[in-house]
Amino acid sequence: MARITAGVATSHVPLLGVGIDQGKMEDPYFKPIYAGYEWSKKWITDEKPDVIILVYNDHASAFDMNLIPTFAIGCADEFAPADEGWGPRPVPNVKNHADMAWHIAQSLILDEFDMTIINKMDVDHGLTVPLSLMYGQPDEWPVKVIPLAVNVVTYPPPSGNRCWMLGEAIARAVESFEEDLNVQIWGTGGMSHQLQGPRAGLINAEWDQKFLDDMTADPERLRHIPHIEYLRETGSEGIEMVMWLIMRGALGDNIKELHRHFHVPASNTAVGHLVLEKTS
Amino acid sequence: MHKSVHDYLADFDDIPGTRVYTTKRARQGYWLNQFAMSLMTEENRQKWKADEKAYLDGWKMTDEQKEAVLARDYNRMLDLGGNIYYLAKIFSTDGLSFVQAVSTMTGMSVEDYKAMMDAGGRSPDGVRSIKGGN
Numbered sequence: 535m536a537r538i539t540a541g542v543a544t545s546h547v548p549l550l551g552v553g554i555d556q557g558k559m560e561d562p563y564f565k566p567i568y569a570g571y572e573w574s575k576k577w578i579t580d581e582k583p584d585v586i587i588l589v590y591n592d593h594a595s596a597f598d599m600n601l602i603p604t605f606a607i608g609c610a611d612e613f614a615p616a617d618e619g620w621g622p623r624p625v626p627n628v629k630n631h632a633d634m635a636w637h638i639a640q641s642l643i644l645d646e647f648d649m650t651i652i653n654k655m656d657v658d659h660g661l662t663v664p665l666s667l668m669y670g671q672p673d674e675w676p677v678k679v680i681p682l683a684v685n686v687v688t689y690p691p692p693s694g695n696r697c698w699m700l701g702e703a704i705a706r707a708v709e710s711f712e713e714d715l716n717v718q719i720w721g722t723g724g725m726s727h728q729l730q731g732p733r734a735g736l737i738n739a740e741w742d743q744k745f746l747d748d749m750t751a752d753p754e755r756l757r758h759i760p761h762i763e764y765l766r767e768t769g770s771e772g773i774e775m776v777m778w779l780i781m782r783g784a785l786g787d788n789i790k791e792l793h794r795h796f797h798v799p800a801s802n803t804a805v806g807h808l809v810l811e812k813t814s
Numbered sequence: 815m816h817k818s819v820h821d822y823l824a825d826f827d828d829i830p831g832t833r834v835y836t837t838k839r840a841r842q843g844y845w846l847n848q849f850a851m852s853l854m855t856e857e858n859r860q861k862w863k864a865d866e867k868a869y870l871d872g873w874k875m876t877d878e879q880k881e882a883v884l885a886r887d888y889n890r891m892l893d894l895g896g897n898i899y900y901l902a903k904i905f906s907t908d909g910l911s912f913v914q915a916v917s918t919m920t921g922m923s924v925e926d927y928k929a930m931m932d933a934g935g936r937s938p939d940g941v942r943s944i945k946g947g948n
C-alpha cells in the first residue's frame with residue numbers, strides 16, 4: 535500500500551527560482567537562504583520518495599478570472615513550467631503519477647471534498663520553486679508529482695480548518711492506493727509577506743516563528759486561525775500558509791520536526807521551511 | 815462555526831494600506847486582470863510593447879483602468895479591481911522585479927524599500943488595524 539512518510543513546508547518565492555536558474559547560489563544575498571536547504575537536499579536524496587503531493591497555489595498562471603477552483607488536482611501525465619511574463623523557467627516538465635492522482639480525486643470526492651479535476655495546466659513558480667529548492671537542477675525531476683492547487687488569491691480562500699480536513703482526507707486516499715509507494719506531502723507558500731499597497735513589505739518574524747513552533751507544538755491552534763489574523767499579522771499574501779495545514783493535516787498526530795530554516799528576506803518575503811517526519 | 819459574509823468582509827476595510835482581493839474587486843477588475851494575463855505570451859508582449867494604447871483598446875476596460883495601466887500606477891490599478899498576481903504580468907513585461915514594482919506602491923524609493931526589507935521588513939506594529947490603532 536502507498537503510505538505518507540513525511541511532510542515538507544517551504545516558501546515558494548519566485549526570486550528563489552531566479553537565483554537557482556541564473557547560478558547565483560553563492561551570491562551573498564542568496565547564500566544564507568539556500569544554505570537552509572542543504573540538509574533537506576541530502577535528506578531527500580536518502581529518502582527517495584516515489585511521489586510528492588505538492589500543495590501550492592497558482593498565481594494567475596493556469597487559472598485566470600474565468601475559473602477559480604478552491605481545490606484542484608492535476609490528473610494529466612505531464613505539466614510544463616508556465617510563462618509568467620518573462621518566459622518559462624528552464625526546469626524539466628513535471629511528471630505526474632496519474633493513476634494515483636485519479637485515485638485521490640475519486641477518493642476525495644467520495645469523502646465529500648468536491649475537487650476540481652484539471653488536465654491541461656502549466657505549473658508556475660508555486661510548484662517549481664519548491665522542487666528546485668529540494669532537488670537542485672536535475673535533467674529530470676527524480677520523483678512523480680501530483681499538483682494540488684488551492685485558491686488563496688480571490689477571497690474567501692478555504693479556512694485553515696477546511697485545509698486541515700482535506701489533508702486528513704488525502705491521507706485516507708493515499709492509504710487506500712494499492713501500489714507500494716513512499717509518498718510525501720508538501721505544503722508551500724508564505725510566510726509573512728505583502729506585495730501590494732502602501733503597507734507592502736510587511737514581515738512578522740515573531741508570528742511566523744510561532745507558526746513554525748506550533749506545527750508540532752500546537753497544531754490545533756493553527757487550524758483555527760481566522761483569515762483576518764493572517765491578513766493583519768502576516769500581510770495580504772501571508773494567507774498562503776493555510777496550504778501548510780493541508781500537509782500538516784495529512785501527517786496525523788505523531789510527527790517529529792527534523793529540520794527548520796527561517797530567513798528574512800527573500801525579495802518581499804519571509805522564507806520558512808520545515809521537514810516533518812511521520813513517526814507512526 | 816459559520817460566519818456571515820458581511821461580518822467577514824467588514825473587517826477587511828480596517829487594515830491600513832491594504833486592498834483585500836474580494837469578489838467585489840474581482841468583478842470590477844475582470845477585464846483589467848484578463849488584459850494583464852494576456853501578456854503571458856511572447857507574441858502578445860511584442861504587440862503590447864509596439865503600441866500600448868492600441869493594445870488596451872482591444873479590451874473592455876474602463877478609461878480609468880487604461881490610464882492607470884499606462885501610468886503604471888499600481889495603487890490605482892488595485893483600487894480599480896486589479897490583483898497583484900495579474901498585474902505582475904505587466905511589470906514583468908517591463909522587466910521589473912517584484913521588489914522594484916512593489917516598492918512603487920509604498921511611497922518609498924526602491925533603495926529605501928530594499929534597505930527596509932534587508933533590515934527585516936516593515937513591522938506590523940501600528941499597521942494591523944485602523945480602528946485599533948495598533
Ligand SMILES: [Fe+2]
Pocket residue numbers: 546591593660723724774
Ligand atoms: Fe505564492
